[in-house]
Amino acid sequence: MREGRGTLSDPARLLISCDDRTGIVAAVTGFLTARGANIITLDQYSTDASGGRFFMRVSFVGGGDPDELEEVFGASVGERFEMSWRLHRSGVVKRVALMVSKYDHCLFDLLWRWRRGELPMEVVCVVSNHEDFRVDVESFGLPFHVIPVEKGKKPEAESALVDLVGGQVDLVVLARYMQILSGDLIERLAAPIINIHHSFLPAFAGAAPYQRARERGVKLIGATAHYVTEVLDDGPIIEQDVLRVDHRATAEELERVGRDVERVALARAVRSHLHDLVLVDGTRTIVFPG
Amino acid sequence: MREGRGTLSDPARLLISCDDRTGIVAAVTGFLTARGANIITLDQYSTDASGGRFFMRVSFVGGGDPDELEEVFGASVGERFEMSWRLHRSGVVKRVALMVSKYDHCLFDLLWRWRRGELPMEVVCVVSNHEDFRVDVESFGLPFHVIPVEKGKKPEAESALVDLVGGQVDLVVLARYMQILSGDLIERLAAPIINIHHSFLPAFAGAAPYQRARERGVKLIGATAHYVTEVLDDGPIIEQDVLRVDHRATAEELERVGRDVERVALARAVRSHLHDLVLVDGTRTIVFPG
Amino acid sequence: MREGRGTLSDPARLLISCDDRTGIVAAVTGFLTARGANIITLDQYSTDASGGRFFMRVSFVGGGDPDELEEVFGASVGERFEMSWRLHRSGVVKRVALMVSKYDHCLFDLLWRWRRGELPMEVVCVVSNHEDFRVDVESFGLPFHVIPVEKGKKPEAESALVDLVGGQVDLVVLARYMQILSGDLIERLAAPIINIHHSFLPAFAGAAPYQRARERGVKLIGATAHYVTEVLDDGPIIEQDVLRVDHRATAEELERVGRDVERVALARAVRSHLHDLVLVDGTRTIVFPG
């Protein structure tokens, strides 16, 4: 990560997971307090008090030099409890690439929220497989890259994407990007990827969810924001929401209502991720409030 | 149907479906007005203005002798537009059998609503495959019948059920009745059957939906009230609802939250059915407001 | 009204209110059918079947020359039932002026929906008392006018507004326009005005609703879209919605959550108005589904 829009007064965040046992909270908070840090929020969760997995997020101000804090924490508390952990430093914002195909509602909802200061991120670029939104994206002062995905040439397109953003971003957001990412691409991007699926997963995974929802006669239209894994529409769910529809809703109407629920679900998921509120536990997520 | 709790001032309801073409609304309302009826509500829906299917519900007071009205309507308007239609007469309530297994929250929610006058129905009896709720059901002044479903003797149990309620009821409600009904039973009951499934169908159709919802890490817990067809959990959906849960929710917690959404979804579906607000269009339902 | 984005295949809409009595629906639908019109949707509502007020909206295609239809309908059915009525012709869209002050989320939400084709309207202009959003509004290809409201010179500002849009628009939308409109201005604008208030009215009418909501410790943050009348925040409510918040929500957080509920509530209200789905009944509205 590098410096971005964050301010120095933003709290630092310590994210931890380890096997649950007695004394973790006391050890972590004792460590921070001994270094003069002031704990702002603390959230923790254990899958099972005996034999479960423990997850924790502490935000704090102060605590001295972050390099030193990292080193000492790792060598003491981290090692003692065999923790997976990371420190998100105060005043740093995540670098994000946004990807889009032919539907713009999620993309511009994110950009407007970003401009209003709702989403603490640096938008590195917007990538699309079509030219359509160049002017609108550039009016936000952002680079817009087109990587077309031609039939039979997907590997070339994926390589171009890796060349463009690989190693340059902390997060990729698929804001209605309609190409399936290969497992190889996911690995090479080396950053979490959040996708918005326009149904209440696991109902209607795959293509054409609105049409299938209409055929099945469901009474609620949903959207699901999730991390992308190799298996299509199967990654850990971060956020879901639904809106009510009725028999009168045409396919066009379902799309219109769906747009409202998609953009809200995606924005919440991205916001939670940017604030380091989401921890992954296998196929599930822990999303701390924030 | 026979006389029940309805009052003579309740409007009569005329339910219609036919191929859509010009003049249906005018013909029906003209017919009723010419007989001196006063239209209280009118709802209509067409799947497609050209070549679609047309559905209509008219409630009205007055209109003279219902036998004669039925005969004349059928011979004139009904025949002219090749309608499927039925008249629900003023002051008549539907006869209902409620079925339950081991979870009582839906059953007693329906019974309390019935006692408070929210559900215009005559509860003919409560049927269970267990003895558990006899005392509580009988305290409502209702007959409670136990038809155990022993291993390998399901046909006998189904026959006993047909003997008990077949032809006696206008509706069967499965208020968390956990036995699968055979296609043969569905046919012999000769009445619509409403079931409550404890998930947001089509997600988690089949057994153990809460456990599977928890494993998949969904963020909303749902319930679906639907008509029963031969294919398990696949009938036309009448009502769905969801409640928000998070990572902390244990299996027990999901059940607790689920109970609240199940009983509300089922009660709304039953109420809509009792007021003749639900029309079936293939795999989907039209639910008029009411 | 003049021709805008509507298409010739859009249904015409007939809006009616009159004292309730027998035969209205039959008379209206009989009239339309006799002229060869095909009724697409019909919604009606009576405040009381005996002695109440009757409201109706019929959409239809066909029916011949609209000038002649208007004349004949008025002279026959309209006169007979002493109706207030109006015909919204097929293929016509409403002309709208949008007004904004310092918060842009509602304005740009409406403009994006308009661009996507969700809102059938012609945006005549955007008016503000500040320069802030000129570039962004003009990038939509729309005129942006600034009418500053200086201390003690409100009448002059209101006159300038009347000069600009009076008689030119069918609707004025206050998309977080923070000046109170005088009764005189409301009258001279001679068009319905929709405002979005950032609370669940009648709670927190007046200024600073978020701050007061926070002080009162409410658990839901609301927004209310309503027609403007002379009495501040007291006009007929068209749409309301809420989102859940908790004790952690700071004033800034309430504003952020509030923005999501405001823009959705306002967009729904404007959409209902543009489709002629809203009828006013004294202090209340009838909003037909659509």
Next chain:
Amino acid sequence: MREGRGTLSDPARLLISCDDRTGIVAAVTGFLTARGANIITLDQYSTDASGGRFFMRVSFVGGGDPDELEEVFGASVGERFEMSWRLHRSGVVKRVALMVSKYDHCLFDLLWRWRRGELPMEVVCVVSNHEDFRVDVESFGLPFHVIPVEKGKKPEAESALVDLVGGQVDLVVLARYMQILSGDLIERLAAPIINIHHSFLPAFAGAAPYQRARERGVKLIGATAHYVTEVLDDGPIIEQDVLRVDHRATAEELERVGRDVERVALARAVRSHLHDLVLVDGTRTIVFPG
């Protein structure tokens, strides 16, 4: 408190409030860990990191003799940070008196939830100013007391209530008890009192909220569960919820919909209180998730 339905494996809960300063979390968790306690959940909130008020709830198992733990904690950590604090011991449930007048939906919803094990409480008795629900309450095996409130004899009725439950209960729940409690009674009961108000407070405080909601034409019907203070309908809000209604809703319909939202809001508030999840901060509540 005395022993009730709780089980010995239930975690103990430590509730704390004090002025915010560095080191509180470390001190409390360090204290518990040093005594061999295992922290199950920890929630904390500060109104302001500098100069604010700090609130905390820790649940834990183990930690040795509770009497001794209380004594040592108070003398060390409690004193050092000038805390208000209390320990809710493992395996103890709160004693509750339920009060009701003429509407039974909230009362029986609570009783059914209690019977199903959703609400960890000992119901000491049900008190009403009417005889109506004696049989139904007694069928739950609970004492039912009638204390009529005759015109001009309210003080006598209030004294009878104090004689009956004063000092005997940890919580009083007004489950649609329609008498206003005097400040004197509130003080003499010496226990928290939770009321359910059938509106979205502060809208429609006072009498006849449904009727006023209908007149004002609101689009959402709400309910508010709050602690009772001397000022009517003004105490700290614990939980609120709303359901959507439309113009068709009659007064009777609003009551029906309102019943569903009232009973859910009240049940959630009571559940949160019973689990010691609610802390009062002046006119507001902090409700930790649980």
